[in-house]
Amino acid sequence: MIRQLTSSERQNAAVIAIAVAIVGLAMAAVGRTDVLGVHGVMVMLFAGAVLFYVLSGLYQPEPTEDRETSYYDDPIKVGIVLSMAWAVFGMFMGVWVAAQLAWPNLAFDAGWSSFGRLRPTHTTGVIFGFGGNALIATSFHVVQRTSRARLAGQLSPWFVLLGYNLFCLLAVSGYLIGVTQSKEYAEAEWYADIWLVIVWVTYFILYLRTIARRKEPHIYVANWYFMAFILVVAILHIVNNLALPISWGHAKSYTVWPGVQDAMVQWWYGHNAVAFFLTAGFLGMLYYYLPVRAQRPIFSYRLSILSFWGITFFYMWAGSHHLHYTALPHWVQTLGMTFSVMLLVPSWASAGNALLTLNGAWHRVRDDATLRFMMAAAVFYGISTFEGSFLAIRPVNSLSHYTDWTVGHVHAGALGWVALITFGSLYTLVPSLWKRERMYSAALVEVHFWLAIAGTLIYVFAMWNSGIIQGLMWRTYTEEGALAYSFVDSLVAMYPYYIARAFGGLLFLIGAVVGCYNIWMTVRSAPLAAPLNADVPIAPAVAGE
Amino acid sequence: MPEIFHRKLERSAIGLVIAIIAAASVGGIVEIAPLFTIDETVEEAPDMRMYTPLELAGRNIYVREGCYACHSQMIRTLRDEVERYGPYSLAVESKYDRPMLWGSKRTGPDLARVGGKYSDFWHVAHLTNPRDVVPESNMPAYRWLARTSLKMEDLPLHLAAQKALGVPYTDEMVENAARDAYGQATPDTDFAAGVATRYGDETQVSAFDGVKTDVTEMDALVAYLQILGRLTGAAYENTAAPEGKPNPEG
Ligand code: HEM
Numbered sequence: 001m002i003r004q005l006t007s008s009e010r011q012n013a014a015v016i017a018i019a020v021a022i023v024g025l026a027m028a029a030v031g032r033t034d035v036l037g038v039h040g041v042m043v044m045l046f047a048g049a050v051l052f053y054v055l056s057g058l059y060q061p062e063p064t065e066d067r068e069t070s071y072y073d074d075p076i077k078v079g080i081v082l083s084m085a086w087a088v089f090g091m092f093m094g095v096w097v098a099a100q101l102a103w104p105n106l107a108f109d110a111g112w113s114s115f116g117r118l119r120p121t122h123t124t125g126v127i128f129g130f131g132g133n134a135l136i137a138t139s140f141h142v143v144q145r146t147s148r149a150r151l152a153g154q155l156s157p158w159f160v161l162l163g164y165n166l167f168c169l170l171a172v173s174g175y176l177i178g179v180t181q182s183k184e185y186a187e188a189e190w191y192a193d194i195w196l197v198i199v200w201v202t203y204f205i206l207y208l209r210t211i212a213r214r215k216e217p218h219i220y221v222a223n224w225y226f227m228a229f230i231l232v233v234a235i236l237h238i239v240n241n242l243a244l245p246i247s248w249g250h251a252k253s254y255t256v257w258p259g260v261q262d263a264m265v266q267w268w269y270g271h272n273a274v275a276f277f278l279t280a281g282f283l284g285m286l287y288y289y290l291p292v293r294a295q296r297p298i299f300s301y302r303l304s305i306l307s308f309w310g311i312t313f314f315y316m317w318a319g320s321h322h323l324h325y326t327a328l329p330h331w332v333q334t335l336g337m338t339f340s341v342m343l344l345v346p347s348w349a350s351a352g353n354a355l356l357t358l359n360g361a362w363h364r365v366r367d368d369a370t371l372r373f374m375m376a377a378a379v380f381y382g383i384s385t386f387e388g389s390f391l392a393i394r395p396v397n398s399l400s401h402y403t404d405w406t407v408g409h410v411h412a413g414a415l416g417w418v419a420l421i422t423f424g425s426l427y428t429l430v431p432s433l434w435k436r437e438r439m440y441s442a443a444l445v446e447v448h449f450w451l452a453i454a455g456t457l458i459y460v461f462a463m464w465n466s467g468i469i470q471g472l473m474w475r476t477y478t479e480e481g482a483l484a485y486s487f488v489d490s491l492v493a494m495y496p497y498y499i500a501r502a503f504g505g506l507l508f509l510i511g512a513v514v515g516c517y518n519i520w521m522t523v524r525s526a527p528l529a530a531p532l533n534a535d536v537p538i539a540p541a542v543a544g545e
Numbered sequence: 546m547p548e549i550f551h552r553k554l555e556r557s558a559i560g561l562v563i564a565i566i567a568a569a570s571v572g573g574i575v576e577i578a579p580l581f582t583i584d585e586t587v588e589e590a591p592d593m594r595m596y597t598p599l600e601l602a603g604r605n606i607y608v609r610e611g612c613y614a615c616h617s618q619m620i621r622t623l624r625d626e627v628e629r630y631g632p633y634s635l636a637v638e639s640k641y642d643r644p645m646l647w648g649s650k651r652t653g654p655d656l657a658r659v660g661g662k663y664s665d666f667w668h669v670a671h672l673t674n675p676r677d678v679v680p681e682s683n684m685p686a687y688r689w690l691a692r693t694s695l696k697m698e699d700l701p702l703h704l705a706a707q708k709a710l711g712v713p714y715t716d717e718m719v720e721n722a723a724r725d726a727y728g729q730a731t732p733d734t735d736f737a738a739g740v741a742t743r744y745g746d747e748t749q750v751s752a753f754d755g756v757k758t759d760v761t762e763m764d765a766l767v768a769y770l771q772i773l774g775r776l777t778g779a780a781y782e783n784t785a786a787p788e789g790k791p792n793p794e795g
Binding site for chain 2: 110
């Protein structure tokens, strides 16, 4: 990998690594009496490892051929590997916390292993670790292929990828040692947040500069989504994480937003993390890999425009549906509900566009589990956006909120949509990237598909049941007009579903492990196909346009 | 026509960037900015007091341990919630809360008004092993809290940061933060008296975890649990009736 860099680029890499190590050293020094010091040491070790790698390759031969005649695929390959590693970690944590809810003693007698600390390692691990790395990797791939230009930087893709993973490591390890802001999906503390801003701005500039090099007059749909993802996530992240550290030597900070305003900002962020991280970015994947795999152009250009702007505009109003019947002013709740219902239109426009693209390729869907992953993802996307609009209606929300129904809804989207579209995209991408003819084993892709579908269905049905039962028990009255059930009664009714959910999650996790094995074997042992001579910059049409 | 316009737009990366920022900004601005300017957003509560340093430390432990992942602190304006948990929550009650801990999931019950519901002793037993008290519970055991001394020397920094953000702590409160935390958990010492002077006579001073000599994280957490819902009485005064169960006929 280092062979792709010139010696001056290698020196720059070393300088950056040294600078980061110095920051780590400073953190370790000023934070030595605090958990901040632990993170300082981690930053130093991370930067040290990168530095070691760069220095050990410093005198390797320089690239000889003109790099502009080929795509820059090394960072994408590493991104895929990282994404799968995080998938296994994050889903393992998911299974663990699921099991803790069923069997609460599945923890050690120490803070780090208790539910409240593990749960955010699950959410961060899957959303940012698995999802984020997959997004970075696929966005690098898609932007090069659709622009027919090489990435506009040799070092910056590595900076983005590795810097991002350093952020994920700081976040996840932080929860275990007790560093958290407690804001859902924004738990990482101020120094990690600042670091992410630096990484993200680099990402944005890299993306924009690559698009500026495109040999195509138009910017392809998938890139609109990736751009919206990068831009809006930056805005959300900065606003929600504005905070005052208690000192430079402490990890702890206090958010600038108090009480009710904090609630609104947090859910404006939280909901749009779903919209722009877990939806827009993955729609970018869908709009590229689905047509490529199905070998059919996107069904409707108009629908793409409608759904893109609909999603970009409507979603940002919807966050307050997380705060129905709370102390948030009523008018904001009503706005949130209204826009959430309207969101169904652009959401179904996307899902419909995807499914109609498959029209005429159904035989491929039948035979090719990879394409079936993407088809199932589009279906789950349709289901969970419908469910989302439904849950945002105030009276429905009065039943569902605070219950497992929300968790079921989240995972219909997270497992059914986010994870399935990712697996489908990776199974398309891996063979083409490593220049293999196909995945090592089509049968294992098939096995993974059915494990994932079974796991998702068991998970979602268990949580629908438990959530609705819970919500109903809380509001059931006896004939005398007293509440019929104590809280603990409702808890006892949940246990069978908690066990079922843990089982469904376990199936899903096993599927991911099978996927890792298959990818690994593809990289290791599958024979080299004849070079795909079309896969170079400034080449004739890419499938799917 | 719009299609032709869009074909132009998608030829320009900068054009797209600006259009995306514009489209995405409206919602947030319309919904968030007025929350700071419209006075009715947060009610008046002249009797509202701030967290003592010990309670604040307890709150931070609540945050650190992720109690919010299972417990809400927001009673909605629904009849069954009011009957189960007490008067619905008002915005003013979390006016000093950074971050808010309204929560989104009730694996356990709402805690917005749990203060005073149980004795300190109950809380300590429950936190030490919930299943000793409620056999069906799936709440984690927090035994180590009683073994871990509370880090008090940083508390002035915590109060100073809160003060900088607008919580009306006085300089005196900031300076005495560590002493006050100690005093609140060690009745009958000289430090205890200062807590009452600075935070009011009604502040609960006690050896929360039953041990008077050492101030542990258990002390802080229980002190925080015992103040929940009791910073102000506003919620108990002339608030509107809660909404009943939604009724399909309207
Ligand atoms: C192996 C599969 C998985 C299992 C067993 C699992 C399990 C869980 C559990 C037990 C919770 C906590 C629920 C609670 O507090 O009651 C949770 C929350 C969550 N998980 Fe997963 N999960 C899995 C996969 C995923 C994936 C792939 C994603 C996203 C890409 C995801 C996103 C989330 C989110 C966003 C939450 C927070 C939900 C909320 O606050 O309402 N999960 N998961």
